[in-house]
Amino acid sequence: MLKENYLEVRKNIDEACKRAGRNPEEVTLISVGKTKPAEMLQEVYDAGSRDFGENKVQELCDKIEILPRDINWHMIGHLQRNKVKYIVGKVALIHSVDSLRLAEEIEVQSAKKGVDEVPILIEVNAANEISKFGVKPEDVKQLVTEIAELKHVRVKGLMTVAPYVDDPEENRPIFHKMKDLAVDIAGENIDNVSMDILSMGMTNDYIIAVEEGATLVRVGTAIFGARNYATT
Numbered sequence: 001m002l003k004e005n006y007l008e009v010r011k012n013i014d015e016a017c018k019r020a021g022r023n024p025e026e027v028t029l030i031s032v033g034k035t036k037p038a039e040m041l042q043e044v045y046d047a048g049s050r051d052f053g054e055n056k057v058q059e060l061c062d063k064i065e066i067l068p069r070d071i072n073w074h075m076i077g078h079l080q081r082n083k084v085k086y087i088v089g090k091v092a093l094i095h096s097v098d099s100l101r102l103a104e105e106i107e108v109q110s111a112k113k114g115v116d117e118v119p120i121l122i123e124v125n126a127a128n129e130i131s132k133f134g135v136k137p138e139d140v141k142q143l144v145t146e147i148a149e150l151k152h153v154r155v156k157g158l159m160t161v162a163p164y165v166d167d168p169e170e171n172r173p174i175f176h177k178m179k180d181l182a183v184d185i186a187g188e189n190i191d192n193v194s195m196d197i198l199s200m201g202m203t204n205d206y207i208i209a210v211e212e213g214a215t216l217v218r219v220g221t222a223i224f225g226a227r228n229y230a231t232t
């Protein structure tokens with residue numbers, strides 16, 4: 001069941017790549033197992049997934065302990081500064097950096113733990129809605145320039161959470177704008193900064209996101225089924 005779901009999503013990604021003239025190997029599927037038990041994640045691992053995303057530090061750390069060692073873990077949720085110490089050195093990528101203060105805390109903790117490089121993405125509030133998290137598109141370049149001064153923190157690209165919409169086509173301009181922004185910043189050739197990664201697209205809109213240039217898609221519901229927050 002979960003295996004079929006996972007393979008189906010992967011197939012949809014591959015087909016979207018073909019439509020867009022992209023190489024499917026450019027796109028990594030992150031299985032988002034938040035609120036779901038480790039056994040379910042193990043099933044998706046057995047189906048071939050090696051990238052998993054979580055949005056809560058405690059749950060992430062618990063699952064890292066239980067699940068196979070060769071998983072690339074992605075911190076995709078809002079990160080508080082006082083929790084940075086628990087994940088530095090353990091995760092492959094932090095997707096949700098949206099302030100210099102947070103990046104500075106990552107710097108402090110990576111120095112402390114002797115972690116050479118901590119790859120991060122800048123979370124962009126690309127829809128310009130009154131969303132709680134993310135940097136305004138016009139402020140991204142400035143923030144990237146400041147973070148580039150930090151020794152251990154490595155900006156690898158951009159991430160966004162698009163709004164939930166009935167017709168995912170509505171999010172296409174947002175994804176397109178993200179790609180443009182990444183190309184724009186890449187063109188600045190800032191030392192230690194790359195814009196190779198574009199993390200965008202969720203269950204509702206990952207196909208559109210891939211067509212518009214996503215290199216990481218974060219898919220939960222389409223693989224694991226609906227989340228039931230009431231019982232967790």
Ligand SMILES: *Cc1c(COP(=O)(O)O)cnc(C)c1O
Pocket residue numbers: 032034055076077161202203204218219220221222
């Ligand atoms: C939960 C979550 C996802 C996955 O959402 P689905 O709609 O279930 O695919 C992706 N990204 C972030 C940041 C999330 O919190």
